[in-house]
Amino acid sequence: MRVHPVVLLLILCSLFLPTVATGASDPVMLDTESERYDLSLALSYLEDESGQLELEEVRELRQSGDFQGGQSEALNFGFTESAYWFHVQLEAGAPPDEAWVLESLYPIMDHLELYVVYPDGDIARYYSGDSVPFDQRSRDHQHINFEFTIEPGQTLDLYMRAETSGAVQMPMTLWTKDAFYNNDHVMGRVFGMYYGLILALAVYNLLIFLSIRDVNYLLYVAYIAAYGLFQASLNGFAFEFLWPDSPWWNNRSIAFTMGLGMVFIIGFSQSFLSLKTNAPRAHKLFSILMLAFMGIAATSLVLPYGPVIRVGTLLTAITAIAIFVVGMKCWLQDFKPARYFMISWTLLLMGMLVYTLKTFGLLPANFFTEFSIQIGSALEMIFLSMALADRIRLVTNENQRLQRVQNEELEKRVSERTLELEEANNKLKELNAIDGLTQLKNRDFFYETLDNEWRKNSRKDNHISLLLLDVDRFKEFNDDYGHLCGDACLKHLARVYEDSVSRAGDYVARYGGEEFAILLCHTTPEGAETVAERVRERVENTPLEWDGEQIPVTVSIGVSSHIPRPKEDMTLLIGEADQALYEAKAEGRNRVKVYSEPPSEPEK
Structure with missing residues (x-):
């Protein structure tokens, strides 16, 4: 399942580049042994910068060898204004079924067209995407899918045209119809447990808030609710169950819920880490970031998806680093609630970091990068819920201790912060003198x-x-x-x-x-x-x-x-x-x- 990040980059880049390869791909042989085929590596592709190519022109270009293929990872072109054409050939020896379902594991592709070219020259066209009404899909499913038939002995050419305002990614799977339904049943249970966990934690912490009136619980509940909607939008479940007749809102809900979720993440971090006391400058920075994400949520309703999601993703990168650094700073300052905060948030932020790099085409698309946010967020929610309960006791004790030693600690903390700034300046000066590629002096x-x-x-x-x-x-x-x-x-x-x-x-x-x-x-x-x-x-x-x-x-x-x-x-x-x-x-x-x-x- 594909998800845009709620946070982000930039620390370790340059490890991977978008998948690009050359050469034609071999036909995919369908036999009685398999009910599922990963077509991601079998695809060949052609970039259509103008977005104006028609199928017949594309077929001629493939015959002349203009398509590329042979990649070792699922194709991931990151954010791009180009349309892309993809091709794969299927040869049916003795397939286990005549009915097949082609599934895109990237549910937030705006427009995806499939052309099935049969041996007799007939062409079947299918059209879907998250900007297309849900009922145009072959099967009611959160992922874009196309159902078609292939008879034993036939050779089919599949052409796909992808165009989107977000990232172009093409992890594609071919299923027999029965296998597709069986897999959907299994994944439904997995995601049912995931969203059930989100709902249970939201209700549990809401009841605690109503009991003790601690604003941290309210912010956490608001974050869980926004984050759950964000995930549902990204995974395609919201389009399937909540607003199937509103592609316009579905396209905008991703950036909107991302912005809203980030507002609550930042507000929760401010309150939980007591940044007004522990890091006043960080508190001001977080307030600015909150206003920025309010702007992201608002502009997502009126501006095109592409520019908004790019800016939003960049801001999530800055926010991810800021939350991690400030949380670590508070932990090192012996602010005890920060220890649980750092454990839980490290799990989530690492998942978001991995997914953000994947979204920008810097990491390959695979199971870990696809599900990194779900894995990290599930663990984060459990640990953070425990941290909230522990914080009440710790904050009370810490406030009492701070009142007793406030005068003694003031001079020490000023000295420590001055030293930290000096060390940071020295490190910055050293980093500025290093060439990024060779690690020599610049x-x-x-x-x-x-x-x-x-x-x-x-x-x-x-x-x-x-x-x-x-x-x-x-x-x-x-x-x-x-x-x-x-x-x-x-x-x-x-x-x-x-x-x-x-x-x-x-x-x-x-x-x-x-x-x-x-x-x-x-x-x-x-x-x-x-x-x-x-x-x-x-x-x-x-x-x-x-x-x-x-x-x-x-x-x-x-x-x-x-x-x-x-x-x-x-x-x-x-x-x-x-x-x-x-x-x-x-x-x-x-x-x-x-x-x-x-x-x-x-x-x-």
């Missing part, structure tokens, strides 16, 4: 370090030497092996350079693109040339391991060396090294070139 750090060393050595007679290194034929490398391999090459070279230069006071940095810089302090021109040659040889003798293949890599190196003089510009060193690098490239690459002054013209 260009800004290089310039700052060169400037410091240049000014320091301008008062002494010490050489400063600079090596500028450039990967030979890197563009051809990218063209032949792809940009992922190119990134791996840069990281590989970064490690080789680091291993080659280990003296204290020497620095290795990524200068830009495929260029690197090595700053050698207190190093003569001869010494710099020796280091450069050693680096060049090590690169040449250390091929890149990629996809089971050893790929040779070479670099060209320009060397410049100077004794800094007062008021002399440090860019002179960079310009000379760059000129030497250019000459090394011109002379055939894979070589070291030391800059030398051009001969002066004789006076006339």
Whole structure:
């Protein structure tokens, strides 16, 4: 079951990319052994950027080899304005049934069309989606589905056209009709227990609120109710049972309930963690976020789904990080209710994090990523309900303790917060100096370090030497092996350079693109040339391991060396090294070139 996130990203990105592959897919053979076929890996696809292609044009493009396929994960293109066409061929040897149901496991696709092309040329067209009235579906089911027949010995071509204002994802399953109903029966029980748990916890905590009038319970009940509707909308159950005749509201209910649920999540976090006392700045930030999500809920009723859900998803990412960090901060400050809060919310936020990354196409679509929010939220609700009961006792004791030691703790807490800010600033400064791909120092750090060393050595007679290194034929490398391999090459070279230069006071940095810089302090021109040659040889003798293949890599190196003089510009060193690098490239690459002054013209 597909669900948009209620919270989110960005911490670990760059682990996965949207599924893209090339090549045609083999036909799917239907036999008497199987009642279910996962078609996700068998699909081939074509991007229709204009959204204007017709079936006959698409068939011709497939015959000419324009479709791509052969993916190892279910296709996931993330948010896109393009329409996509998909194709799979079915060959019926001796199938167990003539009636089949094609199911999309992504229930919030706006428009999904199926064209079944029979051997005699007849074409059956089916049209469904969450922006289409529910009664147009082949079967009453929360997932988009199409029922068609195939006779033994037939070969059918299935063409699907997908277009949506959200993310385009295509996990597709083919069932016999009986197997489809049996699976629906099992999944109905599973989700019945899930939504039953939500309802039971909501009623239980509402009764507690009516008894003790603690606002935390009311906020928690409101969150559970909004979250339950959000999940029901995302999973397709709300469209099936609550508003089957209102595609307009169904499309908007997702962003609306997401915004509403986030308002209550933030309000609950503010109250439960006592942020006015424990983290006043975070309390103000959370208030701003609440207003933002109120805006998301309101604008979802008047603006198109795509822009609203993109902004909402981004805000959930910010909110997820904020809740986690603030909760951890409160826990580390020995605010005891935060321990249960962090355990329960970590389970939910991890599920939301995984799903958000999957929605943006950064994680593959599979069982864990599809059900990560359900798994995390079920555990979160149980633990958080227990935490609410424990909080009453803990908060009472904590308030009494704080009153007794308030004056003593004030100065200590100010000092601790100042130290935390200093540490955060130091960490931020360190992170800002790191190149995200290679983990070397970046260009800004290089310039700052060169400037410091240049000014320091301008008062002494010490050489400063600079090596500028450039990967030979890197563009051809990218063209032949792809940009992922190119990134791996840069990281590989970064490690080789680091291993080659280990003296204290020497620095290795990524200068830009495929260029690197090595700053050698207190190093003569001869010494710099020796280091450069050693680096060049090590690169040449250390091929890149990629996809089971050893790929040779070479670099060209320009060397410049100077004794800094007062008021002399440090860019002179960079310009000379760059000129030497250019000459090394011109002379055939894979070589070291030391800059030398051009001969002066004789006076006339």
